[in-house]
Amino acid sequence: MTVRVGVADDQPLIRTGLRAMIDHVADLELVGEAADGEQAVELARRQLPDVILMDIRMPVLDGIEATRRITADPALSGVRLVVLTTFDADDYVYAAIRAGASGFLLKDAPPEDVLDAIRVVARGDALLAPSVTRRIIEELAARPDPDRPAPPQLEILTDREREVLALVGRGLSNAEIGAQLYVSPLTAKTHVSHVMTKLYARDRAQLVVIAYESGLIRPGE
Numbered sequence: 001m002t003v004r005v006g007v008a009d010d011q012p013l014i015r016t017g018l019r020a021m022i023d024h025v026a027d028l029e030l031v032g033e034a035a036d037g038e039q040a041v042e043l044a045r046r047q048l049p050d051v052i053l054m055d056i057r058m059p060v061l062d063g064i065e066a067t068r069r070i071t072a073d074p075a076l077s078g079v080r081l082v083v084l085t086t087f088d089a090d091d092y093v094y095a096a097i098r099a100g101a102s103g104f105l106l107k108d109a110p111p112e113d114v115l116d117a118i119r120v121v122a123r124g125d126a127l128l129a130p131s132v133t134r135r136i137i138e139e140l141a142a143r144p145d146p147d148r149p150a151p152p153q154l155e156i157l158t159d160r161e162r163e164v165l166a167l168v169g170r171g172l173s174n175a176e177i178g179a180q181l182y183v184s185p186l187t188a189k190t191h192v193s194h195v196m197t198k199l200y201a202r203d204r205a206q207l208v209v210i211a212y213e214s215g216l217i218r219p220g221e
Contacts (some may be wrong), residue, residue, distance in 0.1 A: 005050065007030065082102065
């Protein structure tokens with residue numbers, strides 16, 4: 001299946017490079033480009049791409065707010081966002097995750113990492129730059145934020161589902177969760193899907209945040 005991709009970046013050179021990268025592989029198709037956040041939202045509504053590569057610092061509307069508007073629109077529930085930036089960690093990363101981004105990569109990532117990120121996120125998995133993943137989530141959960149909604153109550157989950165949520169929070173894949181629980185990867189995937197449905201989570205990235213913010217996983221574990 002071909003993954004339909006949109007690119008949002010205010011630098012023409014970056015867009016050109018990403019376009020060439022995507023055009024070079026058979027399983028990805030570039031369906032549109034945007035030079036600012038407002039155009040990125042319109043691109044999402046017009047083309048309904050599977051994945052948008054979203055820059056953070058853009059004119060008119062920045063990538064954080066564009067991501068927030070896209071993920072908040074029920075009509076765009078199938079659109080996933082991978083944030084590409086030159087800024088490692090920092091408030092940009094926290095804001096991107098809170099806004100609903102499913103992935104985070106630095107712009108200097110190797111081309112194969114960017115292409116793999118698109119595929120991973122299109123499958124519904126979460127992807128964060130390996131160098132920042134655990135630190136980002138732990139600091140995200142620990143930071144006081146009066147505007148942050150309360151994490152969902154986990155009482156609606158079964159014991160097995162809470163166990164699965166904790167493993168997702170620690171970054172395990174479906175195959176790794178299956179091995180840990182002595183079930184098949186397909187069964188693990190089914191458990192993850194049930195947890196996402198019960199907690200109204202858009203994707204695995206949100207499950208990771210919920211696992212920490214609810215106290216199911218504590219920083220340092």
